[in-house]
Amino acid sequence: MTQEKYDVVIVGAGLAGFAAADEAVDNNLKTLLVEKGKTTGGTGNYVEGVFAADSELQKKDNAVLNKEDLLKEELTYSHYKADGKMWQKYIDNAGKNVSWLQDHGAEIGMVANLGSGARTWHLFKGKGHDAIHNGLEPYAKNKGITILTLTRVTDLKQNADSTYDVTLTNVVEKTTKVVNAKNVVLATGGYLNDQKLLESTPHQNPDNIIPVNSGKNTGDGLRLAWKLGAKKYFTGMAMMFGGQLKDKTIPSFKLWGTAIWSSVCDQPQMWVNELGERFVDESAAVVNWANEGNSMNRQDRVFCIFSQKILDDFTDKSYPRSMKPFVPEDRYPTLRDDIAKAEKEGRQYLHKAATLEELAQEIDTPNLVAYVKHYNEMAANGEDTDFHKPAKYLLPVDGKGPFYAIELGVGAYTTGDGLRVNINNEVLDTKGRPIKGLYAIGGDGSAVLYGDTYGVNVPGTHAGYCIFSGRNAIKAIAAKE
Numbered sequence: 001m002t003q004e005k006y007d008v009v010i011v012g013a014g015l016a017g018f019a020a021a022d023e024a025v026d027n028n029l030k031t032l033l034v035e036k037g038k039t040t041g042g043t044g045n046y047v048e049g050v051f052a053a054d055s056e057l058q059k060k061d062n063a064v065l066n067k068e069d070l071l072k073e074e075l076t077y078s079h080y081k082a083d084g085k086m087w088q089k090y091i092d093n094a095g096k097n098v099s100w101l102q103d104h105g106a107e108i109g110m111v112a113n114l115g116s117g118a119r120t121w122h123l124f125k126g127k128g129h130d131a132i133h134n135g136l137e138p139y140a141k142n143k144g145i146t147i148l149t150l151t152r153v154t155d156l157k158q159n160a161d162s163t164y165d166v167t168l169t170n171v172v173e174k175t176t177k178v179v180n181a182k183n184v185v186l187a188t189g190g191y192l193n194d195q196k197l198l199e200s201t202p203h204q205n206p207d208n209i210i211p212v213n214s215g216k217n218t219g220d221g222l223r224l225a226w227k228l229g230a231k232k233y234f235t236g237m238a239m240m241f242g243g244q245l246k247d248k249t250i251p252s253f254k255l256w257g258t259a260i261w262s263s264v265c266d267q268p269q270m271w272v273n274e275l276g277e278r279f280v281d282e283s284a285a286v287v288n289w290a291n292e293g294n295s296m297n298r299q300d301r302v303f304c305i306f307s308q309k310i311l312d313d314f315t316d317k318s319y320p321r322s323m324k325p326f327v328p329e330d331r332y333p334t335l336r337d338d339i340a341k342a343e344k345e346g347r348q349y350l351h352k353a354a355t356l357e358e359l360a361q362e363i364d365t366p367n368l369v370a371y372v373k374h375y376n377e378m379a380a381n382g383e384d385t386d387f388h389k390p391a392k393y394l395l396p397v398d399g400k401g402p403f404y405a406i407e408l409g410v411g412a413y414t415t416g417d418g419l420r421v422n423i424n425n426e427v428l429d430t431k432g433r434p435i436k437g438l439y440a441i442g443g444d445g446s447a448v449l450y451g452d453t454y455g456v457n458v459p460g461t462h463a464g465y466c467i468f469s470g471r472n473a474i475k476a477i478a479a480k481e
Helices: 015-026 042-046 056-060 067-077 084-103 127-142 195-199 220-227 259-265 282-287 289-297 308-316 335-345 356-363 368-381 461-480
Strands: 005-011 031-034 049-051 108-112 121-124 146-148 151-158 164-170 176-186 209-211 238-245 270-273 302-307 350-353 403-415 426-428 434-440
Touching (some): 005 015, 005 220, 005 461, 015 031, 015 127, 042 127, 042 403, 056 108, 067 084, 084 108, 084 127, 084 461, 121 127, 151 220, 151 434, 209 238, 220 434, 238 289, 259 302, 259 403, 270 368, 289 403, 302 308, 308 403, 350 356, 356 403, 434 461
Parallel strands (some): 005 031, 176 434, 209 403
Antiparallel strands (some): 108 121, 151 164, 270 302, 302 403, 426 434
């Protein structure tokens, strides 16, 4: 049987994979897109929007940003661990990539910022799901691309002529076949869903990390590259976006965005660690969810502590930090009922006791009672002498019981390291040389962007990099043909 031959095999059909696929068919490259899941899109389905500094939408809104300032911001934020040449190329092409997305069927609804960050976030209509399934995917299919789902790339063998034998394994039937590719593009989304790999990297507390993604990002692309001699390159970056309700019995995405979640993660209430002591100015943390995640991840356990009075006030009156336009009013009308429902269901994250002493014993926080007393004294005096949280957020945990503790982990979206790539997204070996014909994009190839923390102050950069890197790799391939 004659072996099938391709110009490009793309491993992973998420946002980066489809960006590469569309660019490949536009360049008349014979392309195979391989997806191990039953459905396509992966974590890209949940992306809100992409970065740009000078898009046509920004020009219409007089929101064009200084590219040199953005470059300096990103390099400073990463303590100059990021690759300045790659960032420069990315920033210069980001606006064009927004137009390219629109030309390929993805609809952009508006340009926004996040908190006090730059106005760089180009929000998709229908999130990444619609951008992929109503835009990029049908475009590629109409151009005749071959897409295999329920298929895993289980081996890459580089031949003497630098082409690759790519082993494809059907995950249901367990059958295999081998195709030949001039180039392989890795787009498997990193390794956030591989606990063992997380534990072996510089993440401070992987037991506290709660993945909020497709569940399929298990380091497949990294392992394929490492086997071919790629450098293992870790910065410790997981895109942590603040507290998540910690309950292993229910998928994390079902708890995200709920009134309970928002009341303890968006509102700067009292957060304590395993000792029952505060560890951060909660109001400063919630403004930048990357900082929120970092501060929480340094603890062994995290709880939000509140009283029945706070619960009632948040339900019936108001909460202190406005969340408009994300919620219609400055209170959580369902919160009290939602807490009661969670208690009835026996949710792991919820703890309730008649007294603070009993609550402290239940969640094993030896200093909680003493610290709450101290916190209430600071609230009465209108001054947080520990972390300088504004007085309006110093809500005393007092009055009659019951008292509550919500246990939190740290929500994370993706990882951002594992491989080194050059300015063309070619994977580099241990000597810094490109492995011919091997490329990494999206989460697999994003270590060039980061130190140890995602820069939420310039929102949309990771998703935008999925588009940029996918196109960037294919343009490099097409230039060789």
